[in-house]
Amino acid sequence: MVTLEHLTKKYADFTAVKNLDGTIEDGCIYGLVGFNGAGKTTLLKTIAGVYRADAGRVLVNGENIYENERLKSGVFLLSDDMYFLPQSTLKEMAKFYRGYYPAWSEKTFEKITALFELDPAARINGYSKGMHRQAGMVLALAAHPHTLLLDEAFDGLDLAKRRLLARILKEYAREKGAVVIVASHNLRELENLVDHLGIIKDHVFYFNDSIEAMKRSRSKYRAQFGPDVTLEALGALHLSLLAKEDDGFSFLCEGNEAAVHKTLDPLGLTVLERMPMTLEEFFMEQREGQEDAFTDLF
Numbered sequence: 001m002v003t004l005e006h007l008t009k010k011y012a013d014f015t016a017v018k019n020l021d022g023t024i025e026d027g028c029i030y031g032l033v034g035f036n037g038a039g040k041t042t043l044l045k046t047i048a049g050v051y052r053a054d055a056g057r058v059l060v061n062g063e064n065i066y067e068n069e070r071l072k073s074g075v076f077l078l079s080d081d082m083y084f085l086p087q088s089t090l091k092e093m094a095k096f097y098r099g100y101y102p103a104w105s106e107k108t109f110e111k112i113t114a115l116f117e118l119d120p121a122a123r124i125n126g127y128s129k130g131m132h133r134q135a136g137m138v139l140a141l142a143a144h145p146h147t148l149l150l151d152e153a154f155d156g157l158d159l160a161k162r163r164l165l166a167r168i169l170k171e172y173a174r175e176k177g178a179v180v181i182v183a184s185h186n187l188r189e190l191e192n193l194v195d196h197l198g199i200i201k202d203h204v205f206y207f208n209d210s211i212e213a214m215k216r217s218r219s220k221y222r223a224q225f226g227p228d229v230t231l232e233a234l235g236a237l238h239l240s241l242l243a244k245e246d247d248g249f250s251f252l253c254e255g256n257e258a259a260v261h262k263t264l265d266p267l268g269l270t271v272l273e274r275m276p277m278t279l280e281e282f283f284m285e286q287r288e289g290q291e292d293a294f295t296d297l298f
């Protein structure tokens with residue numbers, strides 16, 4: 001279990017993550033999302049004990065992670081710029097990590113290397129970008145960490161490998177009761193993978209709850225009206241991501257279908273269709289009202 005208690009991390013005077021609280025249970029896959037610069041990597045590095053918190057603390061299985069070497073040998077942070085020893089092969093890197101991670105599994109190393117179709121005797125600097133990412137994943141999983149932290153793990157992987165990785169991570173969290181935290185901009189990938197979601201906006205949690213709670217909070221609707229209804233008229237009703245479509249309007253809204261019907265009926269509602277909201281839509285709600293200054297670029 002990973003617990004964040006009033007966690008704040010600064011770089012000099014700049015606060016990169018502020019007063020974060022939350023618990024991530026064993027066996028949970030936790031998706032961490034946020035716009036560029038929101039603080040995701042900073043949070044992962046603080047959970048890994050690489051950074052010291054400026055206020056609050058990170059507990060892993062009830063103990064403070066910072067400067068706790070025993071605890072850290074059960075935490076693996078796979079970053080997007082993972083370091084490999086110069087000229088090393090995957091097999092040699094495995095030997096290197098085996099010495100640090102007491103729960104290291106040779107069986108997992110061999111099986112996942114084979115699943116990713118990597119040659120463990122080949123030099124890693126001859127691997128493609130996607131193969132580098134896979135090599136990092138092989139080492140991270142073979143280490144059998146109780147807390148696995150993945151920063152952009154799906155980047156550079158082809159569709160088949162992304163699907164394979166998602167299956168492996170689910171299996172790992174379930175079999176080992178591990179905490180798996182995945183920071184990613186790939187929201188479609190996360191939607192089918194994670195149980196719990198943390199969205200960081202402006203360095204604080206904008207949302208931190210289960211995927212079911214996210215799905216329950218809003219639905220997407222498509223609605224059609226008589227000819228006189230305009231975007232402006234609907235805009236007064238506090239609907240989010242409101243957009244004009246060919247044959248009506250789409251929007252996100254809280255509340256059940258009956259309540260939405262009641263709100264829209266006075267405008268001459270003719271058709272109301274309810275659909276599940278996607279993680280992308282939920283995420284983009286954060287930018288509601290913020291227009292990009294997209295004129296006179298060239």
Ligand SMILES: Nc1ncnc2c1ncn2[C@@H]1O[C@H](COP(=O)(O)OP(=O)(O)OP(=O)(O)O)[C@@H](O)[C@H]1O
Nearest residue numbers: 011014015016034035036037038039040041042043
């Ligand atoms: N070593 C550092 N020194 C100073 N500021 C930093 C440092 N690392 C990150 N920051 C700042 O902290 C904030 C959070 O950065 P962080 O890398 O955690 O964001 P992120 O959510 O991972 O972003 P991205 O999605 O772009 O990878 C940013 O404003 C960044 O400029």
